[in-house]
Amino acid sequence: MEINLVSDTVTKPTPEMLRYMFQAEVGDDVYKQDPTVNALQANVAGIFGMEDALFFPSGTMANQTAIKLLTQPGDQLIADKWAHVFNFEGGGVSFNSGVSCQLIDGNRGMITADQVQAAINPPDFYHSPLTSLVCVENTTNKGGGACYDLAELKKIRSVCDANGLKFHLDGARIWNALVANSENPREYGKMFDTISVCLSKGLGAPAGSLLISDKETIRKALRIRKILGGGMRQVGYLAAAGNYALENHVSRLAEDHRRAKEIAAVLQKLNWVASVEPVETNILIFALHSRVPESVLLDKLKQKNISISTLGHGKLRIVTHLDYREVMHSYVIETLQRMSF
Numbered sequence: 427m428e429i430n431l432v433s434d435t436v437t438k439p440t441p442e443m444l445r446y447m448f449q450a451e452v453g454d455d456v457y458k459q460d461p462t463v464n465a466l467q468a469n470v471a472g473i474f475g476m477e478d479a480l481f482f483p484s485g486t487m488a489n490q491t492a493i494k495l496l497t498q499p500g501d502q503l504i505a506d507k508w509a510h511v512f513n514f515e516g517g518g519v520s521f522n523s524g525v526s527c528q529l530i531d532g533n534r535g536m537i538t539a540d541q542v543q544a545a546i547n548p549p550d551f552y553h554s555p556l557t558s559l560v561c562v563e564n565t566t567n568k569g570g571g572a573c574y575d576l577a578e579l580k581k582i583r584s585v586c587d588a589n590g591l592k593f594h595l596d597g598a599r600i601w602n603a604l605v606a607n608s609e610n611p612r613e614y615g616k617m618f619d620t621i622s623v624c625l626s627k628g629l630g631a632p633a634g635s636l637l638i639s640d641k642e643t644i645r646k647a648l649r650i651r652k653i654l655g656g657g658m659r660q661v662g663y664l665a666a667a668g669n670y671a672l673e674n675h676v677s678r679l680a681e682d683h684r685r686a687k688e689i690a691a692v693l694q695k696l697n698w699v700a701s702v703e704p705v706e707t708n709i710l711i712f713a714l715h716s717r718v719p720e721s722v723l724l725d726k727l728k729q730k731n732i733s734i735s736t737l738g739h740g741k742l743r744i745v746t747h748l749d750y751r752e753v754m755h756s757y758v759i760e761t762l763q764r765m766s767f
C-alpha cells in the first residue's frame with residue numbers, strides 16, 4: 427500500500443468516474459461543439475452565479491488568461507508573496523502579460539484590504555508601474571490551506587472599486603473553502619471579476635480548470651486560450667470527469683479536512699515535532715525539532731510507504747485527498763505515533 431500525501435493532485439479517476447468519462451458525448455470543442463464541455467461550463471458558471479465559464483487544460487493557463495485580460499503591459503498586480511501566480515507559473519505574469527508583481531508580506535498566504543490599499547501606486551505618479559489588478563488565493567496553497575474571511579474579501583473589493591482595480595480569485599481549491607466554511611459560491615461570483623477553479627486537485631479529476639466571469643470577458647478569454655495553445659478537440663471526456671467530480675466529490679472534501687486535522691492532533695503530541703500550523707482544510711504544515719533532520723524523517727516514512735513533502739526551512743507538508751482512504755489514515759496515524767528520534 428503506497429500512501430502519497432505529497433499533494434492532492436496525485437489522485438486517479440475512480441472506476442465510477444472512468445465509466446462516466448467513457449460514456450461522454452463529445453464533439454470538437456474548438457468549434458464549441460462538445461456538448462459535455464458546454465454543459466460543464468454552464469454548470470460551473472451557474473454554481474458561482476456568473477454569466478459564463480471556459481474550460482482550460484490547467485489552472486495555470488486559466489490564471490494567466492485572467493491576468494492577460496485584466497491588465498495592460500507595464501502594469502503591476504498585487505498579490506501575497508507566496509502567490510501561485512507569482513511563484514509557480516513559470517514567470518508567466520511577465521512572459522505573457524508584461525506585468526510586474528507588488529508582493530505583500532501576508533499572513534499564511536492571505537492579504538488584507540489595508541495592505542492592498544498601501545500597496546497601490548499613486549496613479550498620477552507616472553514613474554511607477556500602474557497598479558491594475560489584485561490576485562488572491564482561496565484556499566492558500568503555500569499558506570497551508572488557509573481560508574479567507576469573506577468580510578475581508580469584501581473589503582478588498584471595496585478598495586479595488588475605489589481605485590479602479592480588477593479583482594481575480596485563484597480558486598484552485600475554492601471547493602475546500604466552500605465546504606470548510608459552508609459558504610455560498612454565489613458570494614464569490616458577486617465579488618470577483620474573474621475566478622479560476624481546478625477540477626484536478628481535491629475533486630479528483632485527471633485534468634481541467636475553468637475560468638469564470640461575465641460573457642464579454644469569457645468571449646475574450648477564448649482568444650487568449652487559443653494563443654496559449656489551450657484549444658482542445660474532443661475534450662468532453664475530461665469535462666465529463668469534472669461534471670462527475672462536481673456531483674460526487676465536493677461534499678466529501680469534509681473527510682479530507684477531518685483527516686488532516688486528526689493527523690495534526692497526533693503530530694502536536696509528538697516530542698520530535700516543534701510546531702503544527704492551524705489546519706482549516708486538507709493541507710497541514712508542520713516543523714521538526716532542530717535535532718531531527720528533515721531527510722531522516724522523510725526516509726523513515728518512505729520505508730513505511732508514506733510520502734510527504736518538504737517546503738524547506740525545516741517545514742514539512744502533508745496533503746489529504748480522495749485517494750487517501752480511512753485504512754491508510756489509520757496506518758499513518760499509528761506509524762507516526764510509533765516513530766521516535
Ligand SMILES: *Cc1c(COP(=O)(O)O)cnc(C)c1O
Binds near residue numbers: 510567627
Ligand atoms: C494547483 C494550483 C494552480 C493551478 O495549477 P495547475 O497545475 O496549472 O493546474 C493554481 N493556483 C493554486 C493555488 C494551485 O494550488
